Amino acid sequence: MPQPLFYLFVAVMLGFGAAVVLLRNPVSSALSLVVSFAGLAALYVSLNAYFAGVLQVLVYAGAVMVLFLFIIMLMDIREEQRRKINKVAVVGGAALVVGFVVQLGGVLAGYEAGRKPLDRVPLQLAEAAEARRAVGNVSPGITADLERGTLPDTKLVGEALFTRYHLQLQMVGVLLLVATVGVIVISRREDRVVSGSGE
Amino acid sequence: MVTLNDYLIASGLLFGTGLAGVVLRRNIIVIFMCLEMMLSAANLSLVAFSRFRPTGGLPDYDGQMLVFFIITVAAAEVAVGLAIIVALFRTKRTVHVEDITSLSG
CATH class of the missing domain: 1.20.5 (Single alpha-helices involved in coiled-coils or other helix-helix interfaces)
Known part of the structure; x- marks a missing residue:
């Protein structure tokens, strides 16, 4: 995936994720979460996890968020009225989040294996097809797809799910x-x- | 090019956003949505690790199996959690966590 697209989808995911937390109306939060999950699904697709991306859109952005909106509609929740904010809770919560992100940054800064760019770990579909032929070629459809040079993601997920x-x-x-x-x-x-x- | 660390940082920031929502928001439905966001952030790092560690030329599908099961369990959790919230709303007429103080001594 080209780098600008990666940053676009990360910005969509994090921007609308922040909107979920910041907007006061629960309906706006729910709809922002749908868009955030769509950006997340695009990131799954960029990682060749096509099935997981489709699942994210169908299950999360589709079913789960419709359930949320349905419940919000059923309860007839108005916009949250402003209340006295507990300062200790806000400062403590913000410190917890900042501490987590700083710690994560510290860990990843020393993580050498994570510096490998995506094109340095290419998928070797022809080799995978050869290896499948060598062990008896149990699912010829998958092998044929691999030899054609396409990644049969859904078939491989199904194979793992129904065997291992x-x-x-x-x-x-x-x-x-x-x-x-x-x-x-x-x-x-x-x-x-x-x-x-x-x- | 995009590296594994980029995906892990994006996943960590999404998790941090969800955590901030759980800690700071007072509407129980929004808290529940932020929990879903944190689960999805974990899924993103699992998918990233699965793609960046190919086994036999293919992505490591064990990681994506975990993502599949997390999504399934999260869907079941949402259904039960929202049913509990509806039952709570029926008895207390509120979704504001500070009004739910039955367990505070």
Whole structure:
């Protein structure tokens, strides 16, 4: 990815991320977060993680943020009124964040392996295809894509997910089922439960 | 060219923004959004590490698997968390964290 595009998307991501914190209206915060996540998805694409980028847009910018907006609409929340600000909390919070960023900068300044630019770690698709042929060529579609010189990102994610990570995938499925049941139990109205048990 | 450190600094700044929101904001829904921002910042550094450490000529897909699972768990967390916030709003009629003091002794 050319450097100007990288800085453009980082600026979009961080600028709208700061807007989430600074804007007082929760609806503006939610919409800023959607744009921030779109910039983040562009950074994923710049790192050849096409599937993760699409997932970020579909799940976060799509489903999760629509859920947030739906809840904000349901509660009919007005703009936050200005209250007396707790100075100790503000100063402490800002110091925590600045301390974290300074520490991160200090660590990364001494991190030699991180100085490698992206074009110094190229993807070697032909070698990867050869290696796959050498171990029996289990998914010919992926090998054919690699030999054509394209990175079949989604197919590789699917292959890893359904071979090496199939147990974890089933566990996440159970987790989502439990979360769905839990949401229904939590959001059921209390008074109906009481009248039901009274019969 | 863009280096790994550039991506890690961008990820760290996004995490710092989210942390500032969690600490400074008083609206529980905005705090929850900032938590999502911090999770996404962690995802960005995972994707960056996965791309900058190729194994066998391809990105290290173990890192992207972790990103997949984090996104899934975060989606479940949002659903449960928002249900709890709705239940809280129903009983207390507020989303302001300073008005929720049942546990302060």
